[in-house]
């Protein structure tokens with residue numbers, strides 16, 4: 001006889017969940033799937049409702065501290081109404097609060113940020129047009145055939161290049177959906193591949209700059225680390241004339257050399273896609289990474305590569321790509337690091353690389369409703 005039966009444990013857990021579900025459903029009116037209505041009774045608190053729905057104390061604390069306005073949720077009055085909406089995976093979606101003598105609140109969680117519905121929503125429902133592009137030969141060719149302008153094609157490539165290698169990631173029958181509201185740039189770009197799904201939504205920030213963001217309001221471009229490793233010192237800076245100890249001549253050094261112990265981990269300075277992993281003449285064992293359409297970084301004289309590194313595959317900012325060595329034309333253990341912008345070597349210590357942006361909290365609600373509008377129209 002078995003002393004421990006995992007199946008019976010599974011069934012009792014399932015039963016418990018069913019009972020809990022039943023309790024939740026009978027405890028208050030339940031009008032729509034995943035929408036829970038509470039009318040405040042004596043002794044009630046938001047914390048009680050959160051517990052009933054299986055939402056964490058930490059989430060509640062984050063909600064209350066996200067804004068001064070939210071603190072009125074600490075003193076609910078009898079008869080006030082709270083509606084909490086959950087996603088199908090039981091994660092928190094949004095909360096509405098009907099107050100007796102204060103302002104009503106509508107709060108949504110977008111990514112990791114709680115945002116308020118604006119006082120008056122600017123509903124400018126411009127009709128959207130979606131152009132599908134199905135990959136048959138190449139994105140450029142197929143997009144032109146689908147009727148997209150060269151300008152739009154370039155915009156799409158620039159927006160998605162941080163995450164998609166247009167040369168090697170695309171397969172026949174992969175699909176792009178280009179959503180336009182009639183303005184110059186697409187408002188939404190969606191890529192659906194077999195194992196990759198990328199979304200980009202246009203947003204113009206307060207300074208008038210239009211960038212592409214994911215649905216949580218983070219721009220698709222990565223920011224860069226200051227340096228690709230923990231180093232002892234910079235042994236050679238970016239300079240146009242440097243005496244070369246091996247070649248015994250003066251030559252430009254359009255890179256930074258970081259002196260570091262043999263085997264020190266080297267990290268990709270930004271999100272990107274591995275363009276090359278291999279021996280590259282004087283650079284020895286090298287890794288070259290593309291970051292978006294315009295940036296490239298080079299890491300040279302490595303002793304070895306990170307085990308999981310693959311040419312053509314994505315890397316994250318800070319991911320270890322290899323280890324310091326002295327391969328190629330090198331006099332001692334160091335990392336030779338180059339930053340290229342549009343093919344030209346830049347001084348990594350002074351060149352201003354792009355920062356990842358996020359949609360401001362004030363604009364996030366509007367942004368998200370535009371995103372929802374685009375996604376439901378597909």
Ligand SMILES: [Zn+2]
Pocket residue numbers: 236253255256257335336337
């Ligand atoms: Zn160097």
